[in-house]
Amino acid sequence: MPTGPGLYFMKGSGDRxxxxxxxxxxRSRVASYFQKGADPLASRGPKIAEMxxxxxxxxxxxxxxxxxxxxxxxxxxxxxxxPYNTDLVDDKTFPYLEITTREDYPGVYITRKPRASGSRLFxxxxxxxxxxxxxxxxxxxxxxxxxxxNVRQDDPKRRFFRPCLLYSIRQCTAPCAARIDKPEYKRIVxxxxxxxxxxxxTVLRQLRRQMAEASQALEYEKAAMFRDRIRLIxxxxxxxxxxxxxxxxxxxxxxxxxxxxxxxxxxxxxPVRIIEGIDVAHIAGAEAVGSLVRFIDGKPFRSGYRxxxxxxxxxxxDYAMIAEVVKRxxxxxxxxxxxxxxxxxIDGGLGHLxxxxxxxxxxxxxxxxxxxxAKREEAIYLQGRTQPLKFAANSPVRKLLQYARDExxxxxxxxxxxxxxxxxxxxx
Numbered sequence: 001m002p003t004g005p006g007l008y009f010m011k012g013s014g015d016r017x018x019x020x021x022x023x024x025x026x027r028s029r030v031a032s033y034f035q036k037g038a039d040p041l042a043s044r045g046p047k048i049a050e051m052x053x054x055x056x057x058x059x060x061x062x063x064x065x066x067x068x069x070x071x072x073x074x075x076x077x078x079x080x081x082x083p084y085n086t087d088l089v090d091d092k093t094f095p096y097l098e099i100t101t102r103e104d105y106p107g108v109y110i111t112r113k114p115r116a117s118g119s120r121l122f123x124x125x126x127x128x129x130x131x132x133x134x135x136x137x138x139x140x141x142x143x144x145x146x147x148x149x150n151v152r153q154d155d156p157k158r159r160f161f162r163p164c165l166l167y168s169i170r171q172c173t174a175p176c177a178a179r180i181d182k183p184e185y186k187r188i189v190x191x192x193x194x195x196x197x198x199x200x201x202t203v204l205r206q207l208r209r210q211m212a213e214a215s216q217a218l219e220y221e222k223a224a225m226f227r228d229r230i231r232l233i234x235x236x237x238x239x240x241x242x243x244x245x246x247x248x249x250x251x252x253x254x255x256x257x258x259x260x261x262x263x264x265x266x267x268x269x270x271p272v273r274i275i276e277g278i279d280v281a282h283i284a285g286a287e288a289v290g291s292l293v294r295f296i297d298g299k300p301f302r303s304g305y306r307x308x309x310x311x312x313x314x315x316x317x318d319y320a321m322i323a324e325v326v327k328r329x330x331x332x333x334x335x336x337x338x339x340x341x342x343x344x345x346i347d348g349g350l351g352h353l354x355x356x357x358x359x360x361x362x363x364x365x366x367x368x369x370x371x372x373x374a375k376r377e378e379a380i381y382l383q384g385r386t387q388p389l390k391f392a393a394n395s396p397v398r399k400l401l402q403y404a405r406d407e408x409x410x411x412x413x414x415x416x417x418x419x420x421x422x423x424x425x426x427x428x
Contacts, residue, residue: 001027005069006062007076010084012054019051019084020077022069026060051084067238070126071245078302079411093247094124094240095131097196099189104153104182105175106189108144110135113250122196123239124247130235137229139166141203142192143173151176200233207233248300248407255298258396262343265389265397266369266382272342273297275400277408278329278356279347280310280321288313290325291412294341295404305411319355322346326359334363346372347405350381350388357383373405 001008006026010019023029032038033052041049063069077088093112100106102118110131114121125131139146147164163174173180173188195203211226262272275295282288294304308328313320332338346352353372360368372381379388380401391398 001030001060002062003027004062005064005066006060007069007073009059009061010051010055010082011057011059013056015057017080017082018054019048019082020073020080022066022073024066024069026062030058030060047084047086067126067240071124071240075245075247075414079305079414081303081305091249093250094126094245095128096121096123096242096250097125097131097135098122099193101189101193103151105145105151105185107148108135108139108146108192116251116253120193121242123242124245126238126240127235130232130238133228134232134235137232138192138195139171142188142195143171144188144192145172145175147176149176153182196236200236204230204233246410248403248410252299252403253396253399255396255400258400259298261395261397262400266343266371268342268369270342272369274339274341275343275345275404276304276329276341277345277347277404278322278325279405279408279412280318280325281409281412282310282316282321288321289412290321291408292325292329293404293408293411295407298400300407307411318348319351322348322352322355323359326356327363330360330363330365330368334365340366340368343369343371345401345404345408346370347375347409348372349374349379350386353381353383371401373401378402 003025005024006022008021008023008026008030009017010021012018021029033040040052061072063072071094074088074094077085095110095112096114098109098111098114099120099122100109100115100118101120110128123131135146138144145151146166151158158176158178161177163172163177163179166172167174167177167179173185175182175185207226207230211223211230214220214223214226259272263270266272273296275298277293277295278290280288280290288310290308290310292304292306292308294301296304306329308325310321310324312324326344330340333340344356346356349372353370356370356372360370370383373379374381374388377388377390378393378398379390380398381388
């Protein structure tokens with residue numbers, strides 16, 4: 001095993017992943033489980049000791065740094081749900097630093113539930129404690145606002161407003177009280193964004209110089225303060241990116257209204273409770289995989305997620321791949337071993353919907369509601385219709401179906417990328 005950072009996978013019979021762990025040194029960490037003097041019962045507890053007795057193989061996935069390992073571990077545990085992992089299996093997410101750039105006077109916040117639009121996100125960050133500390137340091141440097149007041153340029157009452165204590169201690173420019181004009185405040189926010197995007201070398205050099213000067217003057221408490229500020233600013237690099245380290249559950253809305261409208265749209269006599277989304281991923285037909293995600297009452301039910309390595313299709317044929325996934329997935333429902341969903345949602349257009357429809361017909365399946373949602377136009381196709389339905393961007397139905405489609409797409413792509421990086425995960 002390599003000596004660098006990454007994830008390790010304890011796997012049992014049938015290539016099933018039993019446990020996922022992260023390590024700064026994969027070789028040392030994995031070896032610690034199996035060395036002669038190791039006592040897993042005493043060091044790691046009875047559950048891990050039981051797990052080690054079932055391990056048949058150990059695999060690994062290298063990462064570029066330990067932050068990537070932390071974020072990737074959390075995502076894989078939520079998706080795969082190994083039976084011996086107890087941490088990171090809940091809905092807890094990593095925080096972001098959010099800047100509300102579309103406001104007249106943007107605010108800067110730490111949040112686990114970002115706005116749907118109108119803000120600039122940095123993160124997710126590997127640790128909330130350091131992020132809270134660095135926000136205080138950044139506010140001393142840039143003096144941005146962190147309050148939730150609705151501050152508008154055209155509000156004449158601002159000049160009568162009394163600013164809070166942060167203005168008095170020079171940690172905010174008090175746009176709430178008209179103590180700074182809009183162009184100047186926007187410049188501050190642009191400088192902050194540039195600082196967050198850059199390597200921050202100028203500020204760090206200044207802080208290190210101040211720390212050295214304080215130390216030479218025997219002002220050790222002051223030197224320690226600068227040292228702590230340096231550590232906090234360096235902690236800004238302990239983050240991923242919104243695109244690469246996706247946390248889809250963070251951006252989910254309330255599905256209640258969407259489910260009511262979806263029932264009417266499908267003309268269903270029963271409430272639409274279970275939606276299953278299907279997608280496939282490949283590059284020129286290679287390493288082809290399929291995914292199935294399950295939503296219950298409009299929210300992801302990750303224990304119901306499945307992944308499939310495509311077995312019967314050679315070359316580029318998305319329709320045949322969709323048909324294979326449908327047949328392999330719903331053979332269990334046909335036997336009465338699992339419930340049928342209220343809606344099968346296919347990622348794609350009319351052809352993809354027809355492929356799923358034909359697969360179910362070949363299986364002699366009972367009537368099942370099927371829909372597909374195509375990218376780009378975001379058009380929704382239903383059974384019995386040749387023309388798609390188009391909904392406004394803020395439509396609850398469109399948002400819910402997009403969420404299920406995007407989650408199926410993410411799950412398929414994630415599995416596909418992992419297979420390309422390392423052939424390690426089991427087939428369904």
